[in-house]
Amino acid sequence: MAEPRKQDLKIIGETTSSGGQFGNVRITGQCTFRSDLDCNRISCIGQTDVQGNLRAGELKLTGEAAVGGTLDAGRVGGRGQLNVSSRLRGEQIQFTGEIKVGDDCEAGDLAxxxxxxxxxxxxxERLELKMLGSCKAKExxxxxxxxxxxxxxALIHLFKPSSVGSLVADSIEGDVVELEHTTAQVVRGNHVTIGAGCQIGRVEYTQTLDVHKNAVVQEMVRQA
Amino acid sequence: MDRDLISKKELLDTTGISYGQLYRWKRKQLIPEEWFIRKSTFTGQETFFPKDLILARIDKIVNMKDDLSLDQVAGKLSPLLQDYELRKAAFVERNIVSLVAIHQFAGKDPDHTVYSFEMLLYFYVIDKLLQTGEMTMEEGERLLTVLRDHFPKFEGKPCDLIFIRKMGVSSFLLVSSDAHVYFDNGIKIVAKLPMVELIEQLRGKLI
Structure with a gap:
């Protein structure tokens, strides 16, 4: 039996919706969804607020979006600000701007x-982070x-000296780890590169380790 | 009681998988979140896993992933802990099910009998109903037979246990969770238990 075709939703201006299941959702302006939203594709220009969970095959964002629950998406793209109160899970995330997540953020590709x-x-699986401001994560x-x-x-630093690209995390673990301007307690990996401006408590590596001369590493342990 | 734990580092060493694989499987929900146990050690926070569970699970994933995609593998791993086994003596010690229930329903089994997760689940369900005072011992015997004969047929799909009584005669039903069931007016539904929830509860207690 074929699945009934889901309705598309198009919103221009300022609206409140109760949410539900849709095909394509296009929002220009401001929209609040009172509960869960489930759609194949959602593209937002402006401000979107989902008070429940958001599930989308593809999320394209220009502007601001807030999700009160969890966000599950195939692809996430765009620029602006994305706030997720609970967990964020995506296959491919390519984003310019700021992402805030209350719980875990799990992705296949995260650029x-x-x-x-x-x-x-x-x-x-592949994280590529180019920092413009201060980044924080537990792990x-x-x-x-x-x-x-x-x-x-560097350019932003001229105007706003407080916000400078850096990362603070408790622990960082990966097969290949390349860091710059990072403060972490523990870094574990097979191939580890510690770049300029890093402050690392302990590095555990199995294959290779490179430490930049401007980095501080208190303890380095090679494991067989 | 402390379970045998294995640190993340030891796990990667013994199984030969990479950090990338471990995190990918976690993301695909092949490894349940509850198995990631954080503990502080002298080198800071470290993650540990219940040793027997995680090794069996990883072995299974590694064997299956050659023929199936990860999403298919995820579908194959049922919420039941398939590889989980516990000796009767250890089960009694854990104090999950009351002694009375164990005496009544497993009294004949010697202490070294090994129970599967399903069997533990049946005891747990029976004990739960006995504790609330809604079910008698004789009915418990019948429930055990019902569960043993029919629960495996659901193959891990969500189902509910419904316990009804009419004019003092009791009956047990196992129905899949998405089914609607209606009764005539004389029937009193004594209890309706979602098995998935009970599995979760028991899993939480065992791990």
Whole structure:
């Protein structure tokens, strides 16, 4: 039996919706969904507020979005600010701006330019983070983790000296870990590169370790 | 009682999987969240896993993933702890099910009998109904037979246990959770228990 075709939803202006199941959702302006929203594709320009959980095959965002529950998405793209109170799970996340997550943030590919604040674990098979502001996470784990300070960060630093691209995490674990301007208690990995401006309590590695001359590492342990 | 735990590092060493794989499987929900146990050690926070459970699970995933995609593997792993087994003596010691219930329903089994997770679940369900005073011992015997004969047929799909009584005659039903069931007016529904919830509860107590 074929699944009944889901209705599309198009909103321009300021609206409140009760949520539900949709095909494509397009929002231009401001929209509040009072409960869960489930859709194939959602594209938002402006401000969107989902008070329940959001499930979307694809989420494209320009502007601001807040999710009161969990966000499950295939692809997440766009720029702006994304706040998720609970967990964020996505296959492919490519985002410019700021992401705030109350719990874990789990992704297949996570490519970010900007800043994030994750209260739980950030996990990604491939993480590429270009920092523009201060990034925070409790734990970071995954396959290949690359953290860099964006070149543009220097420019922002001129105008706003408080916000400078840096990362603070308790522990970072990955098969390949490349860090810059990171403060962490423990870094574990097979191939570890500690770049400029890092302050690491303890590095545990199995294959290779590179430490930049401007990095501080208190303890380095090679494990067989 | 402390379970045998294995640290994340030891786990990766013994199984030969990478950090990437471990986190991917966690994301795909092949490894339940509750198995990630955080403990502080002298080197800071470390993650531990229940050793027997995680090793069996990883072994299973590694064997299945050659033929199936990860999403298919996720579907194969039922909420039941399939590889979980517990000796009767250890089960009694854990104090999950009251001694009275164990004496009544497992009194004949010697102490070294090994119970599967399903069997533990049946005892747990029976004990729960006995504790609330809604069910008699004889009815418990019948419930055990019902569960043993029919619960495995659901193959891990969610189902509810319904306990009804009419004119003093009791009956047990197992129905899949999405089914609607209606009775005539003379029937009193004594209890309706979602098995999935009970599985979760028991799992929480065992791990």
């Amino acid at each position: 970010m330019l900007g800043a994030f604040d994750v209260h739980g674990l950030v996990s990604a 970071i784990g995954g396959g290949r983790l690359v953290v860099r300070r964006s070149r543009k960060s």
